[in-house]
Amino acid sequence: MTNISDVAKLSGLSKATVSRVLNNHSYVSKEKREIVLKVIEELGYTPNPSARRLRGQLTTTIGVIVPRIVNPFFAYLVNSIEETAYQNGYQVIIFQSNLNKEKELAFLNLLKMKQVDGIIMTSIENDWNVIEPFTQYGPLLMCNEYMDQAQVPMIRLDQHKGAFIGARHLIERGHRKIAYCTGGLFAQERKDKDRNQGFQQALMEAGLEVIPKWIFVNQNSIEDGRRVVKQILEMDDRPTAIFTGSDEVASGVIAEANERGLTLPDSLAVIGFDDQPVAELLVPKLTTIRQPVDEMGKKAMEIIIKMLEDPGYEISIYELPIELVIRQST
Amino acid sequence: MTNISDVAKLSGLSKATVSRVLNNHSYVSKEKREIVLKVIEELGYTPNPSARRLRGQLTTTIGVIVPRIVNPFFAYLVNSIEETAYQNGYQVIIFQSNLNKEKELAFLNLLKMKQVDGIIMTSIENDWNVIEPFTQYGPLLMCNEYMDQAQVPMIRLDQHKGAFIGARHLIERGHRKIAYCTGGLFAQERKDKDRNQGFQQALMEAGLEVIPKWIFVNQNSIEDGRRVVKQILEMDDRPTAIFTGSDEVASGVIAEANERGLTLPDSLAVIGFDDQPVAELLVPKLTTIRQPVDEMGKKAMEIIIKMLEDPGYEISIYELPIELVIRQST
């Protein structure tokens, strides 16, 4: 490996001068600068990031924690984050936490150890008192998931409203028996809690009750959606509509319902959440709550860069619009 | 930041001893070991990876380069790689190259700089003579994409066979006018070339000719698939079947064909490539060439770990099975 000393030696200058050229520091004479650059070119020299970090330098690298990269919502979110980063001269490294507290912690540690300048969390596994200490090591930002007590910037959507307009839409379509799927537990906190409450409020305003056996918790995948349909078909008293927590679950519901010969949306209406590309591919096309994933990613990266470059940055919360996209499944 | 000296001081021992405990080195007395561990616990101390790397240590971190994370094929590949890594005590960081040569190079540089112990490439943007120099810095492995001249392990599929059995299947179904979509250029090299040739061979054996206007290059997205259908509908002499290069393109073809009122597969047969989850969701369900993405990822990670841990590892090429999954779109 060629290092800064090699460059210094070959150009007949000191390491200090080479370093100054590298970092665009003041007062290096044009001639010396050119010599140094030529030698760097010749040797194919690249500064060693570990050494730089050890000296406490920034790395223009941002870490992004996602729960499951196979969920297209997160794939698109990461994609948007990555593009925005690149346009601003930053690099992104992506970590998958897989809903695992330890993994999340391991990744947060990269911030403590200055492996990344900042971290964007798109999901949260640990409690705030576990995460909070890391904020002293660099900017931390939440995008998608949020916590009321957390003192970090958040890019979020009004999940309460999202679930509310979705459920109300089903009610307006005449449904009075509505099942509900959630990725978490129905009682949980944060994003899930808001969604749950939005759903409940819509029902309440329509004078409907939440029926416990129509609540499905921990539903995340296509396969989960299929299972929901199977379970519903075995019930004596069946819901006529399903509010799913994600387009993935909705996909499974629609596929299974089709295979069982149900006519959608008449025998069963389905509403998704996310507005992933698959929503347009399903038959019938999926009515869903659109989350503006590209804007979320872009905003998140812009804010974290601002935090890095402007020390006086004031923490605030950004709420982006969420909307109902009506297609054919309701 | 607490460092090794803090731990040493507080436990009344030397940095050397602390380091020995940290690295499970020989001959540290039980009592001292316990003292050290307790202090580490108390202080919440974590070794600084930059310092370790600077000393030339391994980091148990593997980098994975993907072209586009929003393509579910790569999302699932990464997922499998990540899971296997975790089971073996390794971490994974993911880079998106976005088909960009510079970005790919920037990521390869992380190997040179010992930021990662090894790199798995799932796509290739630069020429081999550009990539080759990096092999001296650590294990490099190709998974999915491959190059004949490259002296690195490859996890690959028989793309020639994949395209061949796909095309032959269409021919067996009675089609004689077959359009072809490819993600690259029809003339290209490596993976694409093999696919193209497999397709051509199947046609040739059936006495069919490749019709240039039915070859669509640079087709990657759902939207691309939609455009293909639009173009075909404007032709006087239309193909009756489409071989698409990916399930994503096939999805677009099916969606657009449905909207245009074509009855599938009678008016238009479609075959995909990948066997992504969406294949089961489409109407009609997609016939496709299955790539064993989980096995590929698992194998790739296992091999790269072997390369890291066994210096005498001999480079070889692993070919995994590829198969036709017949559903309803053909």
Next chain:
DNA sequence: TTGTAAGCGTTATCAC
């Protein structure tokens, strides 16, 4: 404008 030297946190080598 340039050079010297200290120090970032670790681990390996050599003494003891």
Next chain:
DNA sequence: GTGATAACGCTTACAA
């Protein structure tokens, strides 16, 4: 068994 110490490659006071 344990402890000094040098070295990894870089940046930055401080000197010159």
